Amino acid sequence: MGACHGEPGPLVGENASVPLYRDEAVVLRTHKLGEADRIITLLTRNRGLVRTVAKGVRRTRSRFGARLEPFMVIDIQCYEGRNLDTVTQVETLAVYGDAICRDYTAYTAATVMVETAERLCEEHEPATQQHLLLVGALRSLTGGEHDPSLVLDAFLLRSIAIAGWAPSFYDCAKCGAPGPHRAFNIAAGGTVCTVCRPPGSAAPAPETMRLLASLLSGDWVIADGSEARDRREGSGLVSAFLQWHLERGVRSLRHVDRDGTRPPAPPRRTLPLKAAGAHEDGVDLAAVVPPLGSHPALDRHLGATQPDVREPV
Numbered sequence: 649m650g651a652c653h654g655e656p657g658p659l660v661g662e663n664a665s666v667p668l669y670r671d672e673a674v675v676l677r678t679h680k681l682g683e684a685d686r687i688i689t690l691l692t693r694n695r696g697l698v699r700t701v702a703k704g705v706r707r708t709r710s711r712f713g714a715r716l717e718p719f720m721v722i723d724i725q726c727y728e729g730r731n732l733d734t735v736t737q738v739e740t741l742a743v744y745g746d747a748i749c750r751d752y753t754a755y756t757a758a759t760v761m762v763e764t765a766e767r768l769c770e771e772h773e774p775a776t777q778q779h780l781l782l783v784g785a786l787r788s789l790t791g792g793e794h795d796p797s798l799v800l801d802a803f804l805l806r807s808i809a810i811a812g813w814a815p816s817f818y819d820c821a822k823c824g825a826p827g828p829h830r831a832f833n834i835a836a837g838g839t840v841c842t843v844c845r846p847p848g849s850a851a852p853a854p855e856t857m858r859l860l861a862s863l864l865s866g867d868w869v870i871a872d873g874s875e876a877r878d879r880r881e882g883s884g885l886v887s888a889f890l891q892w893h894l895e896r897g898v899r900s901l902r903h904v905d906r907d908g909t910r911p912p913a914p915p916r917r918t919l920p921l922k923a924a925g926a927h928e929d930g931v932d933l934a935a936v937v938p939p940l941g942s943h944p945a946l947d948r949h950l951g952a953t954q955p956d957v958r959e960p961v
């Protein structure tokens with residue numbers, strides 16, 4: 649059986665009653681479960697966020713080896729469970745974890761990326777674009793082609809854009825008047841003209857606006873040539889933008905079907921994380937899985953990069 653690049657096929661398990669599926673995935677994070685198992689949170693290509701259990705993975709002779717570590721890109725086969733799916737097969741597609749973990753800046757950037765992906769995607773809601781964006785960003789971090797902080801900001805901007813909130817860095821975000829404009833307003837969606845400008849808008853440096861536009865569009869010649877102070881100011885704006893949308897529930901916007909090619913979503917299931925006595929194979933999930941909102945590196949990142957805009961308008 650080759651790697652699955654489309655919709656997961658209607659595979660059926662050996663006992664012909666358990667639904668099996670195959671998908672490409674990035675490992676977002678892992679948690680110990682019992683003596684030898686782990687819960688693995690994945691961003692899959694076709695099923696969005698998926699929580700799986702890998703049985704025996706912490707034993708030295710586990711057949712999964714190190715393939716279920718954070719930042720690994722894998723081809724995975726699972727069977728569906730009531731709360732958690734169970735991993736039956738894993739093949740490595742790309743190993744980014746080793747290189748990323750050797751570089752602290754790349755590691756922190758990658759950690760913020762996987763936590764953001766977990767916040768922006770929903771369980772069993774297809775998120776192909778977010779999956780491809782994350783794989784590309786991890787690959788870029790590994791290659792060391794660009795400053796990791798630029799790769800992170802490019803990832804965050806595009807991730808927000810995919811979620812439905814592409815910021816504007818040139819034309820007015822409210823009326824569309826051709827730019828460039830001096831004022832920038834997070835709530836308005838980016839740069840705003842003098843007519844639309846809400847009170848309290850910021851006035852970032854024009855170079856910062858150019859940098860952010862280049863990160864969003866993928867113009868790395870401009871981004872790589874940017875000055876440190878513009879990168880700092882840009883990171884602050886990106887963080888503020890992300891935080892503003894996360895607090896207002898990015899999830900509600902992701903149902904916009906922009907290209908009409910989204911595969912149908914499998915039935916929604918919810919993980920009873922906080923329910924007392926929630927069990928999967930006799931294990932109390934609430935005791936081992938942190939709440940969905942726990943994203944320490946992302947929260948630290950957002951807290952540490954408040955916008956430091958040089959002059960208010």
Ligand SMILES: [Zn+2]
Nearest residue numbers: 820823841844
């Ligand atoms: Zn306007």
